[in-house]
Amino acid sequence: MGHHKSKLSPEELTAIVNSTEFTEAEIRQWYKSFLKDCPSGILSKKEFKRYCSGFFSSGDPTDYAERAFRSFDTNQNGTIDFREFMCALSVTARGTFDQKLKWAFRMYDRDNDGHVTKSEMEEMIKAIYKLIGDRRIQEVLPNRLTAQQRADQIFSKMDKDGDENITLEEFKIAVSQDPSLVLLFQDEKETPSNEEPKIKEESGAM
Known part of the structure; x- marks a missing residue:
C-alpha cells in the first residue's frame, strides 16, 4: 500500500469539523495518529479487527468488530477512511x-x-x-x-x-x-487533550 498525504487539505479539515464534535487541533492530532497506524490512509476490516483485539484483551471481539466496522464504513466500500473514522468516533465518544x-x-x-x-x-x-x-x-x-x-x-x-x-x-x-x-x-472514555490518541484504544470502545 502506498503512503497517504501527510496533511489534510483545508477543505477536508473544514468538512470534518462541520461533521463532528472535534476541534481543528484535535482532528489534526487524530490524523497524525491515524496515519501512524494506517500509512495508506485507509483502515481495512482486518486492521480494524486487530485494533479491537488489542483493546478488548479479555474477550473475543471478532463478531462485534464485524458489526462495528459496518457502522463506521458509511459508504459501504469495505474500508474506513479518516473522515468516516472521525464521524463515527464523534458519535460514540461525544454524541448525544x-x-x-x-x-x-x-x-x-x-x-x-x-x-x-x-x-x-x-x-x-x-x-x-x-x-x-x-x-x-x-x-x-x-x-x-x-x-x-x-x-x-x-x-x-x-x-x-x-x-x-x-x-x-x-x-x-x-x-x-x-x-x-x-x-x-x-461507557466512553475520551483521550485527554495532552495525550496522543491511539486508534486501537478508541475505535474499539463503542
Missing part, C-alpha cells in the same frame, strides 16, 4: 444520548432494513458476550443469564406490538426504561 441510541440500533440491525429481528438481536447479544468475556459478564449482568436468555428478555421488552420486529422507536423506548440494554455504547 439519542445519537448513541441510533448508532446502537444500527449495530443490531445487521441488514440495515430499519428493523431488528429476533435473530439479529441474538447475534448481537452473543457478540457482546464474546466481546466482554465471561468474567466481566458476571460483573455487568450478575443474574447469570446466557446470551440466548438475555436476547429473549431484551427482545420481549422491546417488541411491544408483538410483530417480531423492533423499530427504532421501540428501541428508544425500551432503552429509556433499561439503559443496560446498550451499556457498552455509553
Whole structure:
C-alpha cells in the first residue's frame, strides 16, 4: 500500500469539523495518529479487527468488530477512511444520548432494513458476550443469564406490538426504561487533550 498525504487539505479539515464534535487541533492530532497506524490512509476490516483485539484483551471481539466496522464504513466500500473514522468516533465518544441510541440500533440491525429481528438481536447479544468475556459478564449482568436468555428478555421488552420486529422507536423506548440494554455504547472514555490518541484504544470502545 502506498503512503497517504501527510496533511489534510483545508477543505477536508473544514468538512470534518462541520461533521463532528472535534476541534481543528484535535482532528489534526487524530490524523497524525491515524496515519501512524494506517500509512495508506485507509483502515481495512482486518486492521480494524486487530485494533479491537488489542483493546478488548479479555474477550473475543471478532463478531462485534464485524458489526462495528459496518457502522463506521458509511459508504459501504469495505474500508474506513479518516473522515468516516472521525464521524463515527464523534458519535460514540461525544454524541448525544439519542445519537448513541441510533448508532446502537444500527449495530443490531445487521441488514440495515430499519428493523431488528429476533435473530439479529441474538447475534448481537452473543457478540457482546464474546466481546466482554465471561468474567466481566458476571460483573455487568450478575443474574447469570446466557446470551440466548438475555436476547429473549431484551427482545420481549422491546417488541411491544408483538410483530417480531423492533423499530427504532421501540428501541428508544425500551432503552429509556433499561439503559443496560446498550451499556457498552455509553461507557466512553475520551483521550485527554495532552495525550496522543491511539486508534486501537478508541475505535474499539463503542
